[in-house]
Amino acid sequence: AQTVTQSQPEMSVQEAETVTLSCTYDTSENNYYLFWYKQPPSRQMILVIRQEAYKQQNATENRFSVNFQKAAKSFSLKISDSQLGDTAMYFCAFIATGANSKLTFGKGITLSVRP
Amino acid sequence: KAGVTQTPRYLIKTRGQQVTLSCSPISGHRSVSWYQQTPGQGLQFLFEYFSETQRNKGNFPGRFSGRQFSNSRSEMNVSTLELGDSALYLCASSRDSYSGNTIYFGEGSWLTVV
Numbered sequence: 001a002q003t004v005t006q007s008q009p010e011m012s013v014q015e016a017e018t019v020t021l022s023c024t025y026d027t028s029e030n031n032y033y034l035f036w037y038k039q040p041p042s043r044q045m046i047l048v049i050r051q052e053a054y055k056q057q058n059a060t061e062n063r064f065s066v067n068f069q070k071a072a073k074s075f076s077l078k079i080s081d082s083q084l085g086d087t088a089m090y091f092c093a094f095i096a097t098g099a100n101s102k103l104t105f106g107k108g109i110t111l112s113v114r115p
Numbered sequence: 116k117a118g119v120t121q122t123p124r125y126l127i128k129t130r131g132q133q134v135t136l137s138c139s140p141i142s143g144h145r146s147v148s149w150y151q152q153t154p155g156q157g158l159q160f161l162f163e164y165f166s167e168t169q170r171n172k173g174n175f176p177g178r179f180s181g182r183q184f185s186n187s188r189s190e191m192n193v194s195t196l197e198l199g200d201s202a203l204y205l206c207a208s209s210r211d212s213y214s215g216n217t218i219y220f221g222e223g224s225w226l227t228v229v
Contacts (some may be wrong), residue, residue, distance in 0.1 A: 022131035033215040043203055052215065058120075091158065097215045100171050102148065103207070105158040 002027045004094050006106035013082045013115050020067075021077045021109050023092030032096040034068070036077045039108070040088040048090070051075065079111075087113045119208050119221035125158065127227045133194040136224045140208030141186050144219075147189040148212060152203040152223070161204075163212060164189055170213070181211060196228045 003026045013019035025034070036048040051059045051068050058066050063080045079086055092106040122137040128134050140147050145204040148163035148171075160173040165182035187208075193200055203223045210216040 021142045031215070042222070043225075045205060045207075047136070047217060047219065050217055095212065095215065095218070098213055101213050102160040102163060102171055102173070103150070103158075103218060104160075104214075106181070107157050 002029070002032075002094050002096065002104045004092050004104050004106040006092055006109050008109050009107070010110045010112070011055065012112045012114060013069045013079075015082055017082055018066075018078060018080045019082055019111065021079070021090050021092075021111065023075045023077070023106055024074050025092070025094050027073070027096065029096040031098070032094060034066075035093040035095070035103070036064070036066070037091045037093060037105075038086075039086045039091065040085075045091075052061065072104065082113045084113050084115060087111060096100060116204075116208075119206055119219055121206050121221035121224050123224060124222065125225045127229060128196050130196055130198060130228055132196050133192060134196060134226060135190055135192045136204055136206075136226075138206030138208075138221060140189070140206075141219055142209040144210055145187055146209045146212040146216075147183055147187060148207045148218070149189070149191050150205045150207065151175075152205060153201075158205070161191065165211065165213075191193075193226075198228050200226065201228045202226060203225045 032053045034051045038046045067076045091108045091109045146165045149161040165224040179180045205223045206221045209218040
């Protein structure tokens, strides 16, 4: 079974600054994908970034980038130039490929961006 | 391109009743999965359908069921509602979740059981 751990329940960052959200996972699978989803107060789950485990290069999407450390089973999200609209709950999620695959989520972290 | 559409968005039911939630996936997506989100348990996987077949099921009682139609639209049903079923139910679609394709979520259906 896979587990995803987000140990920080809450974080706060000043607008325009950089913040890093931590995530670790545990799996015996070799082929898998990792995601960060954002859930604003509207509760819509929005994909932020996706990382293929077989790729060594860290994924980036505009102000969002990840630090993927496969050996350490770590997958952190860095948000640069934080904006007020980044205020949301952020979930780290894991899915293995193949039969019986399903998204396993961490408990989430509430990020507040201060003006 | 339209996103994942869930209906209804909000509903209130009485304990003991049953409820049906609907989900229309993104065009071309054949995989539809359902998740329950509560403050206490977080996000939990209910089940996943692909080409009208249930491929995977989470650890929920038999009161929770679902189906998928030939156009990939999916419904989930909860019978004999309990207070603990109050939750946000999220539907997600992808081309094929087993292949690592990106999974997109709908806005959710808020169910309150009173």
